[in-house]
Amino acid sequence: MERWQLIESLFHETLQRPATERDAFLCQACDGDSELLQEVQSLVANHCEDTNSQPWAAQAAAELIAAVPTLEPGQNLGPYEIVSFIAMGGMGAVYRARDPRMGRDVAIKICAERFNDRFSGEVQAVAALPAHLLALALSTPNWRRMISPRDKPWAYINRTTQLIYQRSYAEGNGSANPQEDAGLLPDQIDERVDGATVADELVIESIADVVRNSGCSTDVTSVLVAWAGGKKWNELPKHLTGLTGTNWDRRRVEAARATFGRRKNKLRASAWAGSQWKACSNKATCYRERLGVPWNGLWTYFHSLRGANLEIDRGVMSAERKKLFREY
Amino acid sequence: MNARGENITELLISWREGNRAALDILMPLIQRELNQIARRHLGRERKNHTMQPSSLVQEAFLRLLPEGHVEWQNRAHFFAIASRVMRNVLVDHARRRSRAKRGGAVVHLPVDVALALSPDQVEEVVAVDLALQRLAALDERKSKVLEMRFFGGLSVEETAEALGVGPNTVTRDWNFARAWLRRELGGEGTAEHGTLAAD
Numbered sequence: 001m002e003r004w005q006l007i008e009s010l011f012h013e014t015l016q017r018p019a020t021e022r023d024a025f026l027c028q029a030c031d032g033d034s035e036l037l038q039e040v041q042s043l044v045a046n047h048c049e050d051t052n053s054q055p056w057a058a059q060a061a062a063e064l065i066a067a068v069p070t071l072e073p074g075q076n077l078g079p080y081e082i083v084s085f086i087a088m089g090g091m092g093a094v095y096r097a098r099d100p101r102m103g104r105d106v107a108i109k110i111c112a113e114r115f116n117d118r119f120s121g122e123v124q125a126v127a128a129l130p131a132h133l134l135a136l137a138l139s140t141p142n143w144r145r146m147i148s149p150r151d152k153p154w155a156y157i158n159r160t161t162q163l164i165y166q167r168s169y170a171e172g173n174g175s176a177n178p179q180e181d182a183g184l185l186p187d188q189i190d191e192r193v194d195g196a197t198v199a200d201e202l203v204i205e206s207i208a209d210v211v212r213n214s215g216c217s218t219d220v221t222s223v224l225v226a227w228a229g230g231k232k233w234n235e236l237p238k239h240l241t242g243l244t245g246t247n248w249d250r251r252r253v254e255a256a257r258a259t260f261g262r263r264k265n266k267l268r269a270s271a272w273a274g275s276q277w278k279a280c281s282n283k284a285t286c287y288r289e290r291l292g293v294p295w296n297g298l299w300t301y302f303h304s305l306r307g308a309n310l311e312i313d314r315g316v317m318s319a320e321r322k323k324l325f326r327e328y
Numbered sequence: 329m330n331a332r333g334e335n336i337t338e339l340l341i342s343w344r345e346g347n348r349a350a351l352d353i354l355m356p357l358i359q360r361e362l363n364q365i366a367r368r369h370l371g372r373e374r375k376n377h378t379m380q381p382s383s384l385v386q387e388a389f390l391r392l393l394p395e396g397h398v399e400w401q402n403r404a405h406f407f408a409i410a411s412r413v414m415r416n417v418l419v420d421h422a423r424r425r426s427r428a429k430r431g432g433a434v435v436h437l438p439v440d441v442a443l444a445l446s447p448d449q450v451e452e453v454v455a456v457d458l459a460l461q462r463l464a465a466l467d468e469r470k471s472k473v474l475e476m477r478f479f480g481g482l483s484v485e486e487t488a489e490a491l492g493v494g495p496n497t498v499t500r501d502w503n504f505a506r507a508w509l510r511r512e513l514g515g516e517g518t519a520e521h522g523t524l525a526a527d
Contacts, residue, residue, distance in 0.1 A: 012503075015503070043507040058414065064418060
């Protein structure tokens with residue numbers, strides 16, 4: 001212990017001297033004890049002057065302590081029963097869950113609280129346009145065709161809820177024959193989705209149930225449903241997006257606004273959905289493998305915004321839109 | 329002082345007198361409090377703000393022992409346990425991530441871990457923990473100073489108050505212990521990504 005104190009004492013005394021004088025001082029102080037000299041020299045060499053900044057470890061520990069609680073197998077989340085943990089990323093954790101009503105597995109992502117704002121924005125964006133039409137379209141026999149509120153057919157959906165953008169939408173010259181505008185027949189559209197599994201009105205109902213069942217076993221009070229399987233925003237033809245390849249959402253939206261003017265709200269929703277799809281697709285392969293089941297093309301997002309009352313339901317659809325939809 | 333505060337004070341005293349079982353009771357109590365406060369902070373400050381770990385510990389202390397007439401030994405022990413809790417959380421997490429990285433079975437990790445630690449930091453946290461155990465055998469006070477400052481995020485003044493020594497002593501301990509730790513973790517030139525150089 002005396003040696004330890006000696007080392008410490010020499011360490012501090014050395015640091016009080018100018019750098020040019022330290023070696024000479026140490027050689028003299030150690031008085032031929034090469035081991036002691038080496039010990040103190042190595043400590044001095046590793047000395048760091050900065051003492052006031054915030055250690056990153058404490059910050060990381062605080063963030064971990066504040067992390068969203070995780071789910072355990074057997075726990076119920078709305079109508080879903082958690083089967084196992086699959087994986088996690090920066091935005092949240094993904095679980096394999098079982099929907100007993102439909103008798104199939106789903107993937108559920110619990111998002112970190114830090115992304116509440118982002119998801120609130122996404123909920124509003126998705127709720128604003130295509131997702132609602134999508135939901136309604138899926139629940140009717142006429143589900144193949146989705147109609148824009150501005151009376152022009154602009155997109156098709158297929159059985160996996162994919163959106164296939166129609167050229168005439170961007171060009172503003174939609175005709176009376178939407179299949180021709182799309183350049184595809186509905187049957188061909190189904191063939192283009194790699195035989196993915198059916199997502200019918202039951203899916204929509206299950207989502208609605210989750211929203212209604214806010215009394216979940218965790219803090220979950222709001223839900224965002226994101227549709228995976230759509231075309232990546234940045235894979236769309238450039239004359240549709242007006243982009244040059246950037247992945248940054250804000251620039252996407254701004255570019256879209258500049259290109260499409262008054263359709264900005266619609267495009268904002270599409271941009272959000274596109275970015276969400278991208279986030280899903282990055283990990284989809286990994287999750288698909290771990291799930292060991294066909295991918296349903298559907299992600300259900302939960303987040304723990306306590307006290308929030310964000311909902312995706314069919315009530316926000318305007319009377320005008322409903323009328324247009326019924327007419328089709 | 330409320331019943332909870334009295335209970336924690338008794339446990340702190342009991343632990344100080346050598347009762348290890350008191351520590352086992354205290355740790356989850358303090359972790360739960362830290363947890364609640366941290367979430368509230370993050371919820372309130374998530375827009376362009378980062379939570380200060382030292383304020384997390386301070387607030388937990390004030391909530392659990394609100395009277396303000398707490399002996400410094402109790403305060404010291406409370407801060408020591410809070411820092412230990414934060415160290416445990418970080419080290420447990422880093423170890424689980426290391427196991428997962430080495431191809432172990434799928435492990436259940438809390439959310440946000442990818443943001444909390446980079447891969448380099450994961451390895452470093454484990455190494456720091458082991459080094460701190462060695463340092464504790466050599467010089468317990470320096471080990472506590474490192475733990476409180478590095479894992480607990482306490483300032484020099486808070487650490488000094490908690491340990492009942494002067495700020496200059498803490499600064500000297502901190503400088504020496506950091507140099508020792510950096511050397512233990514690989515020496516000059518190899519700790520660029522990390523620990524104490526980047527704090």
